[in-house]
Amino acid sequence: MRNRLFFLCLLSYAPFFGKAQQVELNAAEIRQGLASLNVTGSVLYIAAHPDDENTRLLAYLAKERKVRTGYLSLTRGDGGQNLIGTEQGELLGLIRTQELLAARRMDGASQFFTRANDFGFSKNSVESFKIWNKEQILSDVVWVIRNFQPDVIITRFPEDARAGHGHHAASAILAREAFTAAADPNRFPEQLKKVKVWQAKRILWNTFNFGSTNTTADDQLKIDVGVFNPLLGKGYGEIAAESRSNHKSQGFGSAKQRGSAIEFFSPVGGQAAKTDLFDGVNLDLDRNKGTEKAQQILNRLISDYDASDPSKSINALLQLKEEVRNLPFKHKQLDELILACAGIWIETTVPEQSYAINDSIPVTMSAISRVRKYSPITISLQELNPGHTEELIPDHMLTREFKISARQIGLTQPYWLEKKHPIGSYIIDSLKNLSLPEAIAPVAGVFKVIFGNQSIEVTRPLVYKHTDPVKGELYQPLVVAPPVTATLAEHSFVFTNNAPKTIIVQLKSFEANAKGVLQPVIPSGWKVTPEKVDFELHEKGEELNVEFTVTPAGQVSGGQLSLSVKVDGETYQKGLKVIGYDHIPVQTLFPVAEARVERVDLKFAGKRIGYIAGAGDLIPESLTQIGYQVTRLTENQVINGNLSGYDAIITGVRLYNINDKIGLMQPKLMSYVKEGGVLLVQYNVNAPLKITNLGPYPFQLSRDRVTEEDAKVTFLKPAHPALNFPNQITAKDFDGWIQERGLYFATGIDAHYAPVLQMNDTGEQASNGSLLVTDYGKGKFVYTSLAFFRELPAGVPGAYRLFVNLISK
Structure with a gap:
């Protein structure tokens, strides 16, 4: 068969499926797909973050009940911590987006988001809605509902404090309100040019028993989702573990569970369900008119399917495709099955x-x-x-x-x-x-x-x-990239006093023989030399480092340093960032070529720093920027080496949570302090801890935190050296902090420690556990839950001044 046809222009699109461009179905999966064609209906699960979803339930709904299943995560998890690298904020959200997509490829659900940005931990929904535009995010949830048209909506969390996070509670509130708003033509009517109003049958809360919070009850709707799927050779507890283990940036590798697993559901709105999530919902093909013949064809397809030769099903599949051509149907899935059989x-x-x-x-x-x-x-x-x-x-x-x-x-x-x-x-x-x-x-x-x-x-x-x-x-x-990108090495540059700093810009060409001009733009009162640089890059992929000297003049304030690149008569202002991990596709983005510049009055006492990596932060790079000599210490160097040459040693965030050898390192670190060193331990979560004694004297870790980045800070001991040497710390040094003050504050504090600061979120009891300092032998031990891992890379001047004090003796 030979026909003359034509190429369509490339304005048609398809999703990218990770490491493999096309998913090939085996004979069992084709049989599973044929059975799925026999089912209508859909369910949308709604929560706040990557990892909030109940992957076992999603897999059960998608692969056992065979309904269209979606997960709507309000955010991309931008505000969390990263256990596999140093990416924070939007870059972490990019990683977690891909981890969610990898999870969905395993459990069979679709993935959706709103435009909400995860700005960090929130203690209640009121706080969340102060930062999110509630009406805007609600409109996004309504948009997803009207597009996906779920028969049933399920929330992961309740609307109150039992949710454990303000974003969690907010997701439940938005889901409930969107359940009603999606069916109201007067709500967000601008969407109705693209979609229709939609009324789901019901909305339920998937109750839980986590830790000390048990929200399940015997009188709730119960479903066993731990069943075994013989076609797939796995139970849904096994599929869920494979799905959840994709959340590697959160350290959520999961063990496979086998056997019965009961999920509980409590009604939120709509028609109550008595025995099943889909009570009163017709999941058969006859839900749509004119499907009688299609049902007959499909029944024959399923009964006649030959797993040893799926191609025998092609004729009947094509007959089915013709029969349902003008009917509501899983058309995309049908086409995929035909291609798979062929x-x-x-x-x-x-x-x-x-x-x-x-x-x-x-x-x-x-x-x-x-x-x-x-x-x-x-x-x-x-x-x-x-x-x-x-x-x-x-x-x-x-x-x-x-x-x-x-x-x-x-x-x-x-x-x-x-x-x-x-x-x-x-x-x-x-x-x-x-x-x-x-x-x-x-x-x-x-x-x-x-x-x-x-x-x-x-x-x-x-x-x-x-x-x-x-x-x-x-x-x-x-x-597809700009002809030339201009990338700054840091997100922020901190200038000590009025000393000039050499800033390196990396030019990279994505085409051969690129000629142009690179020009920095600086805040008022700052100086830069040279004012522009002509460049020529001969080879595609060629890189060139260009140096500029930037100088703060007098008592200037901070601002943005930006770059423009003019090539072939066009101006570009893009840098380059590539994120590569084995478990996700390489992510390439072109952020605006700019960085924050800040002038900080700083005095130093000691410059040689040893750093023991934890879960990942940018503290070493931040300290190197202001003149410290930072050595990254291996476990062997700490256990067997001589640490006396370091003025201070810093442990990375969560070191005591993730490093199995910290028990061997800790005696050496305590000895280092006793002999005159300074040890600063950054925050750890309260569980699990590899060892319980993080310092020379007892204290415990709580889940307490201060999430208001502008919360008032009280100096409990104004004369303490931590607030006075070598830099005098004032209330102004806590201006401009980002996302939070601190997290997982210390409690049960031994009397040897001097709590230096006190702070609290609005309406809460004040905490003294953000910063502990004690002398031990000839040296000094510091434990701090303050979010320095966020503040220093962001270039917050006061955070630098306080941190320098803490690692000074």
Whole structure:
């Protein structure tokens, strides 16, 4: 079968599926999919963060009950801590977004978000809504409901303090209000140009028994979700563990659970359910009119399915496709099953991972059919736009090469990070993107796979495929970049007194023979030399470090240092950031090329610092910036080495939670202090701890924290050296802090320690546990729960001044 067809322009899109461009279904999964076609209905689970979702329940609903299942996370987890690296804020949210997508690929649910930014721990919903624009985030939840059209909505949390986090409680409140608002044409009517009002049957709360909080009860609706799926060879406790273990940045590797597992549900709104989540909801095909014949075809398909040769099902699947052509149906899933039964593989690859926006990108389309040769189906691949059509001969790879314009694709990066945003939410202008987990991947066009007189349209994302000698075949997303990026080494630069600082800008070319001008823009009162630099980069991928000397003049205030790059008559203001971990696709983004500059009056006492890494922070880089000599100490160096050469030793955040050798290191660290050293221990969570004695004298860790970054700080001991040497600390030094004051404060404090500071959130009891200092032998021990790991990288002047005092003797 040969027809003349054509390529479509590349404004059609498809999602990127991680390391593999196309998911291949085995015979058991195809059988599972056929059964799923027999089920209508949908459920939407709503919570606040990555990891809040009940993965076992999601897997059960998607794969056992076979309903369309979605998880709406209000945020991307930007405000949490990172256990695998140093990324914080938006970069951490980017990692957790990909971890959620990896989890959904395992449990079978879809993933959605609102534009809400995770600004850090919140103690109640009132505080959350002060920072979030409640009405705006509510509209996002309504948008997801109207798009996804769930029959049932489930919340993870209650609306009160039992939720344990203000974001958690807020997610329940928003879910309940959106349940009603989605059905009201007077609420967010602008959405109705794209979607229709939708009334879910009911909304329930998935109650829980976590730690000391048990919200379950015998009179609640109960469902056993721990059943075994013989087609998949796993129970839902096993699938859930695989799904949840993708949350690696949170250290949520999970053990597989087997056997009965009861989930409990409490009604929130709508029609009450007595025996099942879907009471009163028709999940059969006859929910929609005109499906009688489709039901007969599908019944025959399922009964006649031959797992040894799925291609025998193609004729009946095509008959079903024709029958449901104008009916509500799982059309996308049906097409995927037809392609799977036919053994169709199609991919579109590029020879390099990145291209400049002005490039023409070479593309190779590869397609193969591995259907049994005795099959009566003739399969052809039809290219849309005037081009060539050829029959897919079984087991023979068809390849075509062509080019597309990078300009038509535009810069590729996370859509929610394209614009600078306020603390409460990202700026998302287009409803097309709103709620999507990631930017829509660029494609080379739409292809048609022809089965006789029927066809299936197929899109595949453009990806870079390569072979790693250790990891094997890998896929990564295509990157379309500015011609030249200008990247600053730090998010902030701290200038001590009026001393000049050399700032290095890394230029990277994404095209050959790039010529242009790099020009820094500085705040009023600052000086920079040279004022601009001409550059020429001959090779694609070539990098060039350019140095500028920046000097604060007098008592100037801080501000933004920004960069502009002019190439080929166009001006770009983009840096480059690449995030690479084995468990997620490489993430490439082009943040605005700028950094904060701050002048700080600082005095020092000692400059040689030893640093023991914990879960990951940027304290070493921050201290190096202001002139400290920082040595990163290995476990062996601490246990067996001589520590006396260091003026101070600092432990990274959560060291005592994650390092199995801290029990061996601790005696050496205590000896170091006793002999005259300074040891500063940054915050740890209260459980689990590898050892219980974090200092020379007892204290415990609580879950107490102060989340109001502008909370009043009281000096309990104004004359204490920590507040006076070598820098005199005043209340002004606590101005401009970000996200929080501190977390997991100390309690049960031994009398040897001097609590130096007192603080509290509005309406709460004051805590003395944010900063403990004690002499021990000839040295000094400091435990601090203050959020220095956030404040120093952000360039907060007062945080630097206090931290320097704490590591000075």
